[in-house]
Amino acid sequence: MTKLITVAEAAGLIKDGEAISTSGSLLHRAPSALLHELARAGRKNLTLIKPSPGYDADLLCAAGALGRVLSGIVTFEASYGLAPNYRRSIEKGLAGLTEHA
Numbered sequence: 001m002t003k004l005i006t007v008a009e010a011a012g013l014i015k016d017g018e019a020i021s022t023s024g025s026l027l028h029r030a031p032s033a034l035l036h037e038l039a040r041a042g043r044k045n046l047t048l049i050k051p052s053p054g055y056d057a058d059l060l061c062a063a064g065a066l067g068r069v070l071s072g073i074v075t076f077e078a079s080y081g082l083a084p085n086y087r088r089s090i091e092k093g094l095a096g097l098t099e100h101a
Contacts, residue, residue: 035056
């Protein structure tokens, strides 16, 4: 018996309104296939909990999937600046932002 599932099946385990925390840091080692699948699945009102998201927060903001972000910093690293879709979401009033120093 195998315990392997497809990326779509894994994304199906995450429901609207749930909290997630992804691996990686800033632009490195994020579970990109799963993030894309969550966006394709139209997930809404997710909470992302992560010390230093970058690509993951930006992609989920672009998809309108995040309702709350608990983080330390959201950036594409020093050379690339603040994640643009994340920034637009904050400017439009993403109410659930909590940044920890």
